[in-house]
Each structure stands twice: as C-alpha cells, then as structure tokens.
Amino acid sequence: xxxxxxxxxxxxxxxxxxxxxxxxxxxxxxxxxxxxxxxxxxxxxxxxxxxxxxxxxxxxxxxxxxxxxxxxxxxxxxxxxxxxxxxxxxxxxxxxxxxxxxxxxxxxxxxxxxxxxxxxxxxxxxxxxxxxxxxxxxxxxxxxxxxxxxxxxxxxxxxxxxxxxxxxxxxxxxxxxxxxxxxxxxxxxxxxxxxxxxxxxxxxxxxxxxxxxxxxxxxxxxxxxxxxxxxxxxxxxxxxxxxxxxxxxxxxxxxxxxxxxxxxxxxxxxxxxxxxxxxxxxxxxxxxxxxxxxxxxxxxxxxxxxxxxxxxxxxxxxxxxxxxxxxxxxxxxxxxxxxxxxxxxxxxxxxxxxxxxxxxxxxxxxxxxxxxxxxxxxxxxxxxxxxxxxxxxxxxxxxxxxxxxx
Amino acid sequence: xxxxxxxxxxxxxxxxxxxxxxxxxxxxxxxxxxxxxxxxxxxxxxxxxxxxxxxxxxxxxxxxxxxxxxxxxxxxxxxxxxxxxxxxxxxxxxxxxxxxxxxxxxxxxxxxxxxxxxxxxxxxxxxxxxxxxxxxxxxxxxxxxxxxxxxxxxxxxxxxxxxxxxxxxxxxxxxxxxxxxxxxxxxxxxxxxxxxxxxxxxxxxxxxxxxxxxxxxxxxxxxxxxxxxxxxxxxxxxxxxxxxxxxxxxxxxxxxxxxxxxxxxxxxxxxxxxxxxxxxxxxxxxxxxxxxxxxxxxxxxxxxxxxxxxxxxxxxxxxxxxxxxxxxxxxxxxxxxxxxxxxxxxxxxxxxxxxxxxxxxxxxxxxxxxxxxxxxxxxxxxxxxxxxxxxxxxxxxxxxxxxxxx
Numbered sequence: 001x002x003x004x005x006x007x008x009x010x011x012x013x014x015x016x017x018x019x020x021x022x023x024x025x026x027x028x029x030x031x032x033x034x035x036x037x038x039x040x041x042x043x044x045x046x047x048x049x050x051x052x053x054x055x056x057x058x059x060x061x062x063x064x065x066x067x068x069x070x071x072x073x074x075x076x077x078x079x080x081x082x083x084x085x086x087x088x089x090x091x092x093x094x095x096x097x098x099x100x101x102x103x104x105x106x107x108x109x110x111x112x113x114x115x116x117x118x119x120x121x122x123x124x125x126x127x128x129x130x131x132x133x134x135x136x137x138x139x140x141x142x143x144x145x146x147x148x149x150x151x152x153x154x155x156x157x158x159x160x161x162x163x164x165x166x167x168x169x170x171x172x173x174x175x176x177x178x179x180x181x182x183x184x185x186x187x188x189x190x191x192x193x194x195x196x197x198x199x200x201x202x203x204x205x206x207x208x209x210x211x212x213x214x215x216x217x218x219x220x221x222x223x224x225x226x227x228x229x230x231x232x233x234x235x236x237x238x239x240x241x242x243x244x245x246x247x248x249x250x251x252x253x254x255x256x257x258x259x260x261x262x263x264x265x266x267x268x269x270x271x272x273x274x275x276x277x278x279x280x281x282x283x284x285x286x287x288x289x290x291x292x293x294x295x296x297x298x299x300x301x302x303x304x305x306x307x308x309x310x311x312x313x314x315x316x317x318x319x320x321x322x323x324x325x326x327x328x329x330x331x332x333x334x335x336x337x338x339x340x341x342x343x344x345x346x347x348x349x350x351x352x353x354x355x356x357x358x359x360x361x362x363x364x365x366x367x368x369x370x371x372x373x374x375x376x377x378x379x380x381x382x383x384x385x386x387x388x389x390x391x392x393x394x395x396x397x398x399x400x401x402x403x404x405x406x
Numbered sequence: 407x408x409x410x411x412x413x414x415x416x417x418x419x420x421x422x423x424x425x426x427x428x429x430x431x432x433x434x435x436x437x438x439x440x441x442x443x444x445x446x447x448x449x450x451x452x453x454x455x456x457x458x459x460x461x462x463x464x465x466x467x468x469x470x471x472x473x474x475x476x477x478x479x480x481x482x483x484x485x486x487x488x489x490x491x492x493x494x495x496x497x498x499x500x501x502x503x504x505x506x507x508x509x510x511x512x513x514x515x516x517x518x519x520x521x522x523x524x525x526x527x528x529x530x531x532x533x534x535x536x537x538x539x540x541x542x543x544x545x546x547x548x549x550x551x552x553x554x555x556x557x558x559x560x561x562x563x564x565x566x567x568x569x570x571x572x573x574x575x576x577x578x579x580x581x582x583x584x585x586x587x588x589x590x591x592x593x594x595x596x597x598x599x600x601x602x603x604x605x606x607x608x609x610x611x612x613x614x615x616x617x618x619x620x621x622x623x624x625x626x627x628x629x630x631x632x633x634x635x636x637x638x639x640x641x642x643x644x645x646x647x648x649x650x651x652x653x654x655x656x657x658x659x660x661x662x663x664x665x666x667x668x669x670x671x672x673x674x675x676x677x678x679x680x681x682x683x684x685x686x687x688x689x690x691x692x693x694x695x696x697x698x699x700x701x702x703x704x705x706x707x708x709x710x711x712x713x714x715x716x717x718x719x720x721x722x723x724x725x726x727x728x729x730x731x732x733x734x735x736x737x738x739x740x741x742x743x744x745x746x747x748x749x750x751x752x753x754x755x756x757x758x759x760x761x762x763x764x765x766x767x768x769x770x771x772x773x774x775x776x777x778x779x780x781x782x783x784x785x786x787x788x789x790x791x792x793x794x795x796x797x798x799x800x801x802x803x804x805x806x807x808x809x810x811x812x
Contacts, residue, residue, distance in 0.1 A: 053736030053744065082732045082744075084761035117729020118762050229716045229730070230737040309715070310635045310807055317808025323523020324635070326488050330459030331636040338459065338488075355490035356524050394808075395801050401716055402723025402800075 002164055003262050009143040009159025012174035013201035015040050015243035017141045020149025023129025025077030025115070025122065032077045033129040034149030036197060037102065037137050041068035042239040044110070045210040047217055049234035055081030056091040057111040058233055067107045069239060072197060073098045073130060074112040074150050076178070081117045081232045090121045097127060101134035112195050112235045114152055114178065143176060150178045150195055153400050158273045160266050166202075166255050169246035173200045173259075173266050179226075179274045194274060196221060196236040198267075201244035202259055208249060212260045213238045220267035225306040225390040226278035275389045280396030283315055283371050288387040290378045297334040298386035301377055304332035305388075312393035315373065320365040322350045325375060340380035346373060408570060409668050415549040415565030418580035419607035421446050421649035423547045426555025429535025431483030431521070431528065438483045439535040440555030441504070442603060443543050447474035447514065448645040451616040453623055455640035461487030462497040463517040464639055473513045475645060478603060479504045479536060480518040480556050482584070487523045487638045496527045503533060507540035518601050518641045520558055520584065549582060556584045556601055559806050564679045566672050572608075572661045575652035579606045579665075579672050585632075585680045600680060602627060602642040604673075607650035608665055614655060618666045619644045626673035631712040631796040632684035681795045686802030689721055689777050694793040696784045703740040704792035707783055710738035711796075718799035721779065726771040728756045731781060746786035752779060 011018050020034035046065055048058050057080055073094050080087050095109040102109075113121075147157035161174035179194025204212075217236065242248075249255050276284050287305045292298035305311055308328040314321035322343060329336065329343075343351040345364035350357055367373065417424050426440035452471055454464050463486055479500050486493050501515040508515075519527075553563035567580035585600025610618070623642065648654075655661050682690050693711045698704035711717055714734040720727035728749060735742065735749075749757040751770035756763055773779065 051733060051736035052742070053732050079729070082729055082757060082760075082762065117727075117733060118757070118767075119729075120762075229714055229733060232729075232733045232736055308635055309803075313804050313807035316804065319808065321523075323485070323488055323525075323638075326459050327457060327523060327635060327638045330457035330638055336458070351488060351524070354488075356488065356526075361524075393804060395804050397715075398719050398722065398799060398801050398804055401719035402725065 003265060004163050006161045006163050006172070008161050008174055009147060009176035010036055010174045010197050010199045011141055011143040012161030013172035013199045013243070015201055015241045016174070016199045017137050018146035019133060019137050019140045019142045020145035021129055021133045021136060023132065024125040025075055031145055031149040032075055033126070033133055034074045034146040035098070035133045035137055036072040036146065036199065036239070038070055038239060038241045040241040040243055041070050041108065042241045043206045043209060044069040045206065045213050045238050047213065047236040049231055051230050051232045053082060053232045055079050055113060055233045056083060056087040057113045058235060060091045060095065061110040061112065061235065064107055064110055069108055069110055070104045071098050071102055071109040072112065072237060073109060074195065075126065076150050076152050077115040078113060078119055078121050079115045079117045079233045080113040080121050083118065083120050086120050090123055093123065094126060094130065097130045098134060101131055110237060112233070114150065114195055114233055117232060147176050152178065153279050154178050154277055156277055158270060158277065160269045162262055162266055164258060164262055166246040166258065169244045171200070171202045171244045171246055171259070173198065173262055175266055175270045177270050177274060194221070194231070194234055196270065198236070198238040200238070200240050201242065202240055202249070203242040203244065203246050204240060204249040204259065208252065208256060209238060209240055212256070212263055215260055216264040216267040219264050220271040223388050224271045224275045225303070225388055226275060226281070272389055275391050278391040279400045280394040281391035282394060283373060283392045285315055285390050286374045286387055287390060288374060288376050288385070290376060290385050291382055292379045292384040292386070293335070293382035295384045295386060297336065297379070298384050300332045300334035301329050301336070302386050302388040304328040305375060306390035309393055312390065316392035316394045318368040320345060320350070320361060320368050322364070326351065329377065336379050337381065342378040342380065344376040346370065409671060410569050412567045412569050412578070414567045414580055415553060415582035416442055416580045416603050416605045417547055417549040418567030419578040419605045419649070421607055421647045422580070422605045423543050424552035424582070425539060425543050425546045425548045426551035427535055427539045427542060429538065430531040431481055437551055437555040438481055439532065439539055440480045440552040441539045441543055442478040442552065442605065442645070443508065444476055444645060444647045446647040446649055447476050448647045449612045449615060450475040450516070451612065451619050451644050453619065453642040455637055457636050457638045459488060459638045461485050461519060461639045462489060462493040463519045464641060466497045466501065467516040467518065467641065470513055470516055475514055475516055476510045477504050477508055477515040478518065478643060479515060480601065481532065482520050482556050482558050484519060484521040484525055484527050485523045485639045486519040486527050489524065489526050492526050496529055499529065500532060500536065503536045504540060507537055516643060518639070520556065520601055520639055523638060553582050558584065559685050560584050560683055562683055564676060564683065566675050568668055568672055570664060570668055572652040572664065575650045577606065577608045577650045577652055577665070579604065579669055581672055581676045583676050583680060600627070600637070600640055602676065604642070604644040606644070606646045607648065608646055608655070609648040609650065609652050610646060610655040610665065614658065614662060615644060615646055618662070618669055621666055622670040622673040625670050626677040629794050630677045630681045631709070631794055632681060632687070678795055681797050684797040685806045686800040687797035688800060689779060689798045691721055691796050692780045692793055693796060694780060694782050694791070696782060696791050697788055698785045698790040698792070699741070699788035701790045701792060703742065703785070704790050706738045706740035707735050707742070708792050708794040710734040711781060712794040715799055718796065722798035722800045724774040726751060726756070726767065726774050728770070732757065735783065742785050743787065748784040748786065750782040752776065
C-alpha cells in the first residue's frame with residue numbers, strides 16, 4: 001500500500017471544511033471556538049471518556065451517534081462539566097445554534113468542550129462566536145484556526161493526514177487533535193483520552209467504520225500516558241462523508257484492511273504527537289514488553305512503568321535509574337520471574353537474570369540524554385508483546401497544573 | 407485511658423537502646439547505619455512491602471519473624487535491592503556481624519535497608535560501621551542518631567512515643583520511622599510503605615501483638631499517600647520485650663484494647679508526620695468520605711482523589727480546583743450518584759447535588775492557603791466512612807526525584 005502523508009488535518013479529506021474564531025472564552029484573544037463542517041452528511045462513530053463524571057457535551061454527543069452528522073462545534077477554555085442543568089441546556093444550545101446558522105436538520109451537529117471544570121459557559125460569548133464561525137466557514141477553510149481553537153495547555157497544533165488509492169479512487173483521512181494533560185489510556189472501546197477529530201471521505205459501512213476505529217485506537221491513543229488522570233471530556237469522533245466515491249466497503253476485504261492500516265498509522269502519529277506535547281514534557285519514552293506469557297501481564301507491566309512518577313522524574317533528570325523501573329514492575333500486579341527478566345535501555349541490557357550488568361549500565365546512562373528513549377522489558381517466558389508511549393515529568397508539569405485552572 | 411506523650415522514639419520503652427553512626431554509604435559524613443538493641447530478647451511481628459521485587463534485607467527479615475529478636479541493623483544510602491546473589495549474602499553478613507559483635511544467637515538480628523536500588527553495598531564500609539555501632543551502643547543511647555541514620559530524602563526525624571498505666575505497671579510504646587517518597591498505601595496486612603520501627607515494653611502474647619499491629623496499620627500507615635510508587639523495601643517491625651512487667655495479656659481484654667488504642671494513635675501521629683515530610687510537600691490534605699454505601703466505594707474514591715496528580719498540583723498552587731476532584735471521583739471505579747453528592751473544602755460545600763455553589767466556592771478558595779486542608783465527599787447514600795491523608799505535589803518533588811538516585 002502506498003500511504004502518502006499530506007497536509008490539512010481534518011480538512012484534508014474531500015468535502016470537509018474547518019476553521020476557528022476567538023469569542024472570548026480564553027483570555028488574550030486566542031482562538032477558542034472551532035467548527036468542522038461537511039456538506040455531505042456523515043456517518044459518525046465515536047469513543048468517549050470512561051469517567052463516570054461525563055461533561056454535558058460528551059453526554060449530548062454520545063446520544064447522537066446514531067444520527068447523520070454535518071457539523072462539530074468545539075470550544076476550549078471551558079469544559080462545561082459539573083455545571084448542572086444549565087450545562088446541559090448550554091450544550092444543547094451550542095448544537096442548536098450551529099444547526100440554525102448552517103441550516104442543518106435538528107440533531108445533526110455534535111459538540112465537544114475542553115478547559116476548566118465546574119464553571120458555566122459564558123453563553124453570550126459562545127453565541128456570538130457560533131454565529132461568527134458559521135458565517136466564516138462559508139469563505140474560510142483553515143485547519144490551523146480550528147486546531148488553535150481547541151488547544152488548552154497544548155504548545156503546538158496537531159494535524160495529520162494521509163491519502164491512498166483504492167482502485168481508481170483516492171481516499172483521504174485527516175486528524176486534528178488536542179491533548180496535553182489529564183491523559184490516561186483506557187483499554188475499553190468507547191473510552192478515549194482527549195479531543196480527537198478524524199475525518200475521511202471513504203465510503204464504508206458504519207459498523208465497519210466502528211471496527212476500524214476500535215482497532216486503530218487500540219494501537220495508538222489507548223497506548224499513551226501523560227499523567228494518571230482520566231478526563232471528563234475525552235472524545236474521539238470519526239466522520240465519514242463518502243465523497244471519495246470509492247466502491248462502498250461492505251465487508252472486511254482488502255480495501256478495509258488498507259483503510260485500517262492507514263487509520264492506525266495516522267492515529268499512531270497523532271498519539272505520539274500528544275505525548276511529545278504532554279504538559280511540560282521534553283522526552284518521549286517507548287516502554288515495550290516482550291516475551292510475556294499473556295497480554296494482560298505485558299499491559300500491566302508497561303502501564304506501571306509508564307505511569308510511575310519516579311520513573312518519569314528520573315527520565316526528566318537524564319538519570320538511568322533502572323531500579324525504579326524494576327520497582328514498578330514489582331508492584332504491577334503481573335506475574336514475572338526476575339531470574340528470566342532482561343531490562344534494557346536503548347538496547348543496553350542493564351539487568352539480566354537478577355544480576356546488574358555494570359558495563360551496560362554505563363552505556364545506558366549515556367543514552368538517557370536522548371529525546372527518544374526505549375525501555376525494553378523482556379520477560380523471557382512467552383510470545384506476547386505490548387507497548388506504551390509515555391513522557392517525562394518536569395517542573396513545567398507542576399507549574400502548568402498548579403496555576404492553570406482545568 | 408491516660409495516654410501521655412513522651413520523648414525518645416524507639417528508645418522510650420524500657421530496655422531498648424538505639425544509636426547511629428556514619429560509615430560512608432551517604433556522602434558528606436551523614437549518619438547512615440543505625441542499630442536498635444534490646445537486652446531482653448523480643449517477640450517480633452512485622453509488615454512488609456507488597457512489591458514482588460523485594461529487597462534482600464526484606465526477604466531475610468521476613469524469614470526471621472518466628473525468631474526471638476534482640477537487634478535490628480538498618481542502613482540508608484543503599485537499598486540492597488535487585489543486587490543478585492551478592493545482595494543476599496550481604497544482607498546475611500550484616501545480621502551475622504551484628505550478632506557476632508553483640509554476642510547474640512544466630513538469627514536474632516533483623517536488617518532493613520533504604521536508598522538506591524540496583525547498587526551493591528560497599529561492604530567494607532558497612533562492616534566497619536557495624537563494628538563501630540555495636541561498640542557504641544554499649545555506652546550511647548541516642549534516638550536522634552538512629553533516626554538520622556535511616557533518613558534519605560526525609561527533611562526531619564520522626565520520633566513518637568507514649569506511656570500509659572496498665573494496673574500498677576507503666577507501659578511504653580515508641581516509634582522511629584522514615585519515609586518521604588515511594589509512598590503508596592496498601593490495604594493488605596504484611597504490606598507497608600516505609601521503614602517503621604516500633605518498640606514496646608508490654609508483655610503480650612505474640613498473636614495478639616500481630617492483631618494489634620494489623621489494626622493500628624489499617625488506620626494509619628495504610629491511609630497515607632505521597633506518590634503512587636510502592637517501594638521494594640518497606641518494612642514495619644514491632645518489637646516487644648516485656649520489660650514493663652505488666653500482667654501478660656493473653657486475650658482481647660480491656661488491657662489489650664488500651665494497648666491497641668495507644669498503638670493506633672501513635673501510628674497515626676507517625677503516619678501524618680511521614681505525609682507532612684513527603685518529598686517536596688508543603689501541605690497535608692485529609693480526604694474524607696462520608697455516607698458511602700460500602701467501605702470499598704469510600705476507599706476507591708478517597709484513594710483516587712489522594713493519588714491524583716492534578717489534584718495535588720492544584721493544592722500546591724492554592725487553587726480551589728474542585729473540578730479535578732470530581733474528575734477523580736468519576737474515574738475511581740466506585741459507584742456514586744452525582745445528584746446526591748456533596749463536596750466540601752474545609753466545610754464549605756462547593757458542589758451540592760450536581761450544582762456548583764458559587765458563594766461557597768469563593769469561601770473555599772480562601773481556605774486553600776491553609777497548611778492543613780480537609781476535602782469531604784458526602785455520598786449521601788449509606789453509613790460507611792474512610793479517610794486518606796495526602797500531600798501536595800510541588801516543584802521540589804520533581805527536583806528531588808529527577809536528581810536523587812533511589
């Protein structure tokens with residue numbers, strides 16, 4: 001398969017437009033209200049936070065997963081969460097106004113919000129903004145403005161897109177996402193960890209779209225870790241408008257596999273971008289587990305290491321503190337035999353079968369200054385593998401979260 | 407019951423001596439090798455880390471829980487963990503030398519270590535130190551030296567002791583503990599979270615001593631949280647030499663209840679001292695859950711809040727970021743009904759039955775500058791309660807753990 005990276009994030013696929021405006025939810029005139037629009041009504045599948053405290057926009061969008069969708073309105077600066085009955089009616093009003101200004105049928109807009117929890121939206125600003133962004137989308141197609149409008153503590157936009165051939169048709173997939181903190185992977189489908197908007201112009205049955213998203217998430221957004229907090233607002237939406245006019249995919253054929261592969265690769269690139277832009281993060285660490293007896297053991301160990309604040313602070317300090325990694329393996333609740341285990345940093349085995357390797361520890365120490373580091377735990381007992389991407393924990397994480405209201 | 411606080415930590419009970427020396431495991435000449443000694447051989451009960459990677463001294467001490475114990479040798483600066491066969495023989499040698507220099511029977515000394523993981527002990531220094539501390543204990547009884555000798559990133563000694571009357575006899579309990587990071591509570595008996603040495607001169611059957619320690623730990627050291635990492639070396643030891651010569655307690659009578667109450671109060675004071683001295687900590691937060699349907703729900707919610715790094719950074723920033731508390735409740739895996747839940751900060755209800763209380767939020771904000779803060783989650787559905795003490799997460803936590811090798 002030829003998979004070509006292209007520009008444009010969510011606006012790359014045919015028929016999708018997006019832009020963003022400032023309406024005053026964020027201080028300083030930054031963009032804070034974004035809109036995705038497709039002239040052709042879309043099939044939509046989604047994944048939402050597993051947090052039992054779900055924000056009003058999450059609950060509303062979840063209810064609309066059966067509808068044909070033409071627009072997604074998204075704001076940053078306020079999560080519209082734990083906002084009582086007012087929050088519910090505000091979320092409904094956001095979609096209602098979007099539908100009204102774009103002349104769409106009722107129930108064909110979705111909504112996503114991110115920012116402070118517990119504050120009601122300043123609805124006069126939001127209403128002004130929705131009118132403005134709906135007017136602008138007719139003349140402006142600007143993914144950068146959309147990407148900026150959904151950022152909170154993110155330091156950069158995260159847009160990815162690709163195209164590939166299915167028969168005579170060119171199919172495109174685009175992702176624009178945000179997420180920097182309150183990031184914890186969750187293994188269940190329909191649970192995600194940030195705002196991820198995915199568009200595609202492929203023609204495919206909705207149940208297959210669902211399966212494709214599930215598989216792509218499993219290898220990407222569900223394998224990252226920034227902190228240990230699962231947000232109340234996490235949303236992944238995949239919108240498909242069929243504008244590529246490929247032969248409709250109705251079964252798990254070769255075309256389906258091509259799409260899943262493309263979607264997975266794009267989601268992996270986006271997920272890594274989220275970790276790299278983690279709050280205060282300077283480094284990305286791939287924690288890979290090999291030769292486990294069960295996937296469950298591999299996952300437990302990968303996550304214990306990736307979520308350990310002592311491991312993450314050591315990475316920040318360029319410290320080859322592999323003892324902390326072993327401590328995390330030890331409390332991971334997975335079965336292992338330390339006499340078979342090999343732990344390596346960038347390929348240098350520092351612990352082999354219960355004994356430290358002093359020569360390799362010196363080499364591994366030198367590797368810790370790299371921006372991308374791989375920790376490998378070879379359990380030596382089976383054939384299952386798993387990996388998680390994590391980042392370091394720095395002063396800036398504390399700074400951002402001590403003083404940022406989210 | 408009259409419970410009187412007294413000085414002396416582990417040396418307060420009759421017949422116990424302790425001191426500490428410097429042998430060069432820590433840089434800068436700080437004390438790093440401590441000894442507790444009782445002329446009368448003691449019954450001992452203990453609780454040890456649940457981490458599957460257990461340090462050599464932990465494994466050795468666990469094996470000796472059935473023995474009569476006269477001495478505990480403890481070092482800081484090196485955890486003697488993941489040190490292979492050399493580590494095992496070093497731990498045995500530490501107890502063997504202690505027994506030799508104090509002329510004790512084989513198997514009557516215990517050992518505990520704390521510090522860097524994965525480095526072998528510099529045994530010539532340790533051997534020199536053991537000879538020195540065994541010689542000194544004959545003329546010197548200095549709990550401050552012992553307490554200093556077991557400190558790592560601790561900023562202060564943690565000594566507590568009390569005495570009370572049982573009939574005509576005066577009974578004493580003393581605790582000297584250390585612990586500042588790698589602190590995560592664990593609910594199971596025989597699992598603990600730091601080095602805690604408890605001495606008492608009470609006469610009590612060993613099985614009752616065990617039950618008493620279990621109950622005291624449940625309300626104290628198992629209810630604290632600094633970070634989310636469970637150490638490889640955590641050890642709680644309770645040594646009882648019977649020197650108070652009270653009527654031997656052989657059943658759960660009134661004297662037993664008095665002892666349990668005194669032990670629990672002392673453990674609670676020590677546990678709070680550990681949280682207050684948490685790595686980089688400035689504040690202590692009591693997270694209390696009320697009116698839960700089950701203890702399990704109450705525990706899950708208390709721990710999710712106490713372990714949330716977003717909550718802890720907000721506390722550091724004096725930010726009344728109660729939305730993050732609600733997010734933690736939401737991902738806690740406990741059952742609750744947000745329409746019945748009341749969340750309060752120092753008594754000011756900021757969320758009542760799904761709706762924010764704006765007037766109280768302003769009052770709660772003002773409370774966040776306090777050094778001791780109480781978060782109360784009233785679930786409004788039952789009669790179960792639980793609490794956890796936690797601390798804030800500061801720049802200094804990152805600083806200490808980025809550059810301290812442990």
